[in-house]
Amino acid sequence: MKDGSASLNENAQRIADGMIHDAERLRISVSxxxxxxxxxxxxxxxxxxxxxxxxMAEAAMGGLGTISAVMDRSLKKWPLTVEVRSSQPVLACLASQYAGWNLSSGKYFAMGSGPARALARVEPLFEKLTYKDTASSAVLVLETAEPPPPAVVQKVADATGLAADRLTVLYAPTQSLAATVQIVSRVLEVALHKANDLKFPLENIVDGIGASPIPALHPDFLTAMGRTNDAIIYGGIVQLFVKGSAKDAKGLAEKLPSKASRDYGQPFANIFKQFKGDFYSIDPLLFSPAEIIVTAIETGDTFRAGGRDLMMLERSLG
Incomplete structure (x- = not known):
């Protein structure tokens, strides 16, 4: 046991093994x-x-998230919704699900997500996270149309300290059904990541739940990417349960919604074009849910900020 949970990679490996067993039913291929x-x-x-x-999203969260697809009738045009819950949100979202590992090589570009990151611990984020995983296998999730080339596989193997044949890689392109679902399943993760950027003490975030509409997929990469981002930015809702003072909880609630960003108010595809495809020029505070609820568990106070933007969803999700 580590930080109150079994190994993230062991958890994810069980999920991946289940996917392999159910490959025909899931319409996936294994090789x-x-x-x-x-x-x-x-x-x-x-x-x-x-x-x-x-x-795929459950594996990306190291088995510490409960994820389901539900019908939310309050969003009449986009009722299909993903709901994500975790009682270990920092581990599930930041130590595992966050796509923070640059695994590009030559013309191949991919950002690594999933619990293999917790074995490699090569990202600056892990300087803040005390969790250290130990496992005999590792699971990596990639948003890409191509499997990783040998150079990338070797990079992952070297960083995790495992032989390449102990690695399992789950991948799907942005334009696919599976990737669309697993991307919007990051609605809770983006809230955690922004809370970290705002320097809110991560150890004070003890539970969380989030929901986001699942947009229709699109064959064009930029359109598909825009829809998945906008689903969270303009349609996502997250509730966090935190320790600490009511003042701190209120401050977090006020700063977390995407509306606090200078780049809020346009479809993400337009923003991406505006910055010539440079993600790092986009205000990082944009990547967060539209609506935030923060409950201070030690005082009983709850604070709410932001709100779903149906006009922007209409422009982007169609």
Missing amino acids: KGPSGESLIDAGAKVLGSVEAGLR
């Missing part, structure tokens, strides 16, 4: 890469499914 790594294609050369995306 071995040139270095012996296990490859699970959830949407590149296969159709994939919503369920494959849900399981």
Whole structure:
């Protein structure tokens, strides 16, 4: 046991193994890469499914998240919604789900997500996270249409201290059913990441739940990427349960919504074009849910800020 949870990678490996067992039902394909790594294609050369995306997201959270697809009738045009809960939100979201590991090589570009990051611990974020995983296998999640080339597989193997044949890679392109679901399943994660950027003590975030509409997928990469981002930025809602003073909880609630960003108010695809495709020029405070609820568990106070922007959802999700 580590920080009150079993190994993130062991948890994720069980989920990945279940996906392999149910491959036909999930409409995914399973193969071995040139270095012996296990490859699970959830949407590149296969159709994939919503369920494959849900399981992909659960693996990305190291098994510490409960994720489901539900029908939210309050959003009449986009009722299909993903709901994410975690009682270990810092570990599930920041130590595992956050796509913070640059695994680009040559013309291949991918940001690594999933619990393999907690074994590698190569990102500056892990200077704040005390969690250290130990496992005999590792699970990596990639938002890409191509499996990682041998150079990337070797980079992951070296960083995690595991042989390549102990790695399982789940991947799907942005335009697929599975990727669309697993991307909007990050609605809670973006709130945690922004809370960290705002220097709110991560140890004070003890529980969380989030929901986001699942947009229709689109064959164009930029449109698909814009829709998944806008689903969270203009349609996501998160409630966090925190320790500490009511004042701190109120301050967090006021600063967390995406509306606090200077770049708020346009479809994400337009913002991306405006900054010539440079993610790092976009205000990082934009990447957060539209509506925030923060409950201070030691005082009983609850604070609310932001709100869903139906006009922006109409412009982006169609």
